[in-house]
Amino acid sequence: MDIKKWVPWNWFKKEEEDAGEMLPVRRGNAKEQGGVPDHPLRLFHQEIDRLFDKALRGFGLPSFGLDRPMFPRLADGILKPTLDLGATDKEYTITVEIPGVDEKDVRLEIVNDTLTISGEKKQEKEEKEKNYYRMERSYGSFRRVLSLPEDADQDKVKATFKNGVLTVTMPRKTLPKSDVKQIEIKSA
Amino acid sequence: MTESKELQAKAKHEVATAGEQTRPGPVFTPEVDIFETDEELTLLADMPGVTADDVAIDLNDGVLTLSGDVKPLEGPGETDVLVEFETGRYHRQFALSDAIDQDKIDAKLEDGVLRLTLPKARKAVSRQIAVKAG
Numbered sequence: 001m002d003i004k005k006w007v008p009w010n011w012f013k014k015e016e017e018d019a020g021e022m023l024p025v026r027r028g029n030a031k032e033q034g035g036v037p038d039h040p041l042r043l044f045h046q047e048i049d050r051l052f053d054k055a056l057r058g059f060g061l062p063s064f065g066l067d068r069p070m071f072p073r074l075a076d077g078i079l080k081p082t083l084d085l086g087a088t089d090k091e092y093t094i095t096v097e098i099p100g101v102d103e104k105d106v107r108l109e110i111v112n113d114t115l116t117i118s119g120e121k122k123q124e125k126e127e128k129e130k131n132y133y134r135m136e137r138s139y140g141s142f143r144r145v146l147s148l149p150e151d152a153d154q155d156k157v158k159a160t161f162k163n164g165v166l167t168v169t170m171p172r173k174t175l176p177k178s179d180v181k182q183i184e185i186k187s188a
Numbered sequence: 189m190t191e192s193k194e195l196q197a198k199a200k201h202e203v204a205t206a207g208e209q210t211r212p213g214p215v216f217t218p219e220v221d222i223f224e225t226d227e228e229l230t231l232l233a234d235m236p237g238v239t240a241d242d243v244a245i246d247l248n249d250g251v252l253t254l255s256g257d258v259k260p261l262e263g264p265g266e267t268d269v270l271v272e273f274e275t276g277r278y279h280r281q282f283a284l285s286d287a288i289d290q291d292k293i294d295a296k297l298e299d300g301v302l303r304l305t306l307p308k309a310r311k312a313v314s315r316q317i318a319v320k321a322g
Contacts, residue, residue: 009269082272084270084271085269085271086268087266087269097273100234102299130223131225133224133229136221163238
């Protein structure tokens with residue numbers, strides 16, 4: 001049995017390492033995997049997440065709870081726009097909501113199987129001087145880091161930006177079957 | 189946080205609108221910035237995913253209603269791997285005072301941001317009259 005199929009790929013492995021931050025429970029994992037129950041270690045992972053969260057709150061730091069804002073800020077003040085991730089048999093689709101960001105200000109990089117989406121949401125300079133009644137929108141640098149699964153074809157990544165939504169598509173390639181090595185057991 | 193004028197990031201709020209919805213699906217309040225100059229008020233609303241055709245701006249009895257439809261981004265046969273944001277309608281209302289010249293409201297949509305320019309009515313604009321020396 002290929003255990004890998006049972007464990008959902010952790011797209012945020014690198015991001016979590018970088019930020020020391022844990023993400024909330026992914027919704028409906030078991031259901032979307034076709035009724036396959038979650039991997040037991042995943043629950044363990046989530047429990048650690050919860051404890052970590054609790055510890056943070058203990059220090060008076062904000063919790064990374066489930067009612068996350070649209071643009072949460074990382075500890076270093078960097079915005080973390082929300083993203084949706086979908087998959088078909090042929091490709092992965094990542095969509096990120098970054099309204100008000102200029103196409104030129106978005107950067108996509110792939111280094112060591114890690115896709116980094118970064119950029120800056122600029123506040124127009126003249127607007128800074130004006131008399132504000134309300135300020136609800138967020139400005140600043142943003143970044144998301146995604147660890148790409150093995151079957152994502154990194155050479156054929158495409159990105160479009162439309163109406164404030166960035167869409168990144170990655171074709172999925174068929175992986176060469178891993179060689180099965182039979183190990184002989186010698187009787188002593 | 190770093191800048192004094194910068195507010196905390198807010199959630200993409202799901203709201204119950206005044207009117208009952210005829211279609212199922214979540215409704216969100218777009219985040220807005222509103223600022224003023226001597227001649228006009230400018231309103232910027234973050235509405236990622238809407239196209240110019242799907243935005244409706246309605247002015248009725250001094251109430252400005254912004255709404256926008258977002259088509260689901262998912263293609264056919266796609267399974268969600270991870271969902272951090274949901275798409276739905278945007279809806280928000282503002283009461284406008286008489287000080288706004290309601291006939292001259294201008295709207296632009298760019299990169300998912302709706303920019304509304306609300307010019308002030310003539311009488312509300314303070315005019316300085318230069319005094320010429322005789």
